[in-house]
Amino acid sequence: MVALKEGYDLASEVLRLKVERKAVILAHNYQVPEIQDVADFVGDSLGLSYRAKESDADVIVFCGVHFMAETAKIVNPGRKVILPDLEAGCSLADSCPADHLADFLNRHRDRNYYVIAYINCSAGVKALSDIICTSGNAVKVVQAAPKDRNILFVPDQNLGSWVMEQTGRKMDLWRGACYVHVEFTQNSIQRIREVYPDAPVVAHPECTYAVRLLADEVCSTEKMVSYCRNSPANSFIIATESGMLHRLKKELPDKEFIPGPTENCACADCRFMKRNTLEKLRDALETLQPEITMPESIRKQAELPILRMLELK
Numbered sequence: 001m002v003a004l005k006e007g008y009d010l011a012s013e014v015l016r017l018k019v020e021r022k023a024v025i026l027a028h029n030y031q032v033p034e035i036q037d038v039a040d041f042v043g044d045s046l047g048l049s050y051r052a053k054e055s056d057a058d059v060i061v062f063c064g065v066h067f068m069a070e071t072a073k074i075v076n077p078g079r080k081v082i083l084p085d086l087e088a089g090c091s092l093a094d095s096c097p098a099d100h101l102a103d104f105l106n107r108h109r110d111r112n113y114y115v116i117a118y119i120n121c122s123a124g125v126k127a128l129s130d131i132i133c134t135s136g137n138a139v140k141v142v143q144a145a146p147k148d149r150n151i152l153f154v155p156d157q158n159l160g161s162w163v164m165e166q167t168g169r170k171m172d173l174w175r176g177a178c179y180v181h182v183e184f185t186q187n188s189i190q191r192i193r194e195v196y197p198d199a200p201v202v203a204h205p206e207c208t209y210a211v212r213l214l215a216d217e218v219c220s221t222e223k224m225v226s227y228c229r230n231s232p233a234n235s236f237i238i239a240t241e242s243g244m245l246h247r248l249k250k251e252l253p254d255k256e257f258i259p260g261p262t263e264n265c266a267c268a269d270c271r272f273m274k275r276n277t278l279e280k281l282r283d284a285l286e287t288l289q290p291e292i293t294m295p296e297s298i299r300k301q302a303e304l305p306i307l308r309m310l311e312l313k
């Protein structure tokens, strides 16, 4: 009872401060339910990038992980962008440090790489890339890449190999992975499928090949909503981060969503996404901290490949 009342008060305070600060709250589909419920927009990396670009608010409060808030800052240099917890990082982004990529490109100058970077990377990596993609548009971005160039796809090898399967385009892949999505295994998904034989398996492309093979649909978190909405099925096994289930249940209350289990857990949580809480969101709105900043030279270089992605029709 007490917790509920506190949650309610906190949510009201967040909404009051949001108006006072002329802020917009953007939240990723993996955020905790209390944050999704007070956000102006909840979506995937692609939808959030467009919203950040279109925003005319004085302050963008980005409830997601660091690279997402950083992307919002890159396309909104004149606005204040805040992230409730600066420690909300990403194992996938960490798997490709900018200096390692610069060194690799230097050593392989003969390959004349066209670098496609998944948005889950730092501003420094974006600055070294030709174009950015998200899981929602990676196929389209690769299809539009110059035919006479070798492609280097960074940092997610699983998304990269899925895109190769979809497009038939050969690419060199950076060996990064998301620590959450690789926890789903052939065994863990097969076991839950035996319990719910009629439920289609919907998996994120950051999952391994073995899991993607078992999936009825492989797509970005936003496309999961439209797939489940348009499918005649009533129950779905969702192989992605657990926050997604709140969004799905809210949008499709008459359908059933079963979290895809990992080998050791009934569902998968991203410890970085879960660092943001409603309390930290309230504090961030109150103090307008922690703020995302970066050197202008990096911001400018990182902006071009993001704009190329956003302008791709």
Ligand code: 13P
Pocket (backbone or CB within 6 Å): 029, 043, 044, 045, 046, 120, 134, 135, 136, 178, 204, 206, 219, 220, 221, 222
């Ligand atoms: P989406 O762009 O599909 O929301 O994925 C982002 C992400 O971090 C997946 O782990």
Ligand code: SF4
Pocket (backbone or CB within 6 Å): 065, 089, 090, 091, 092, 093, 120, 178, 179, 180, 181, 206, 241, 270, 271, 272, 273
């Ligand atoms: Fe990064 Fe994986 Fe968390 Fe997504 S789920 S933010 S890729 S660590």
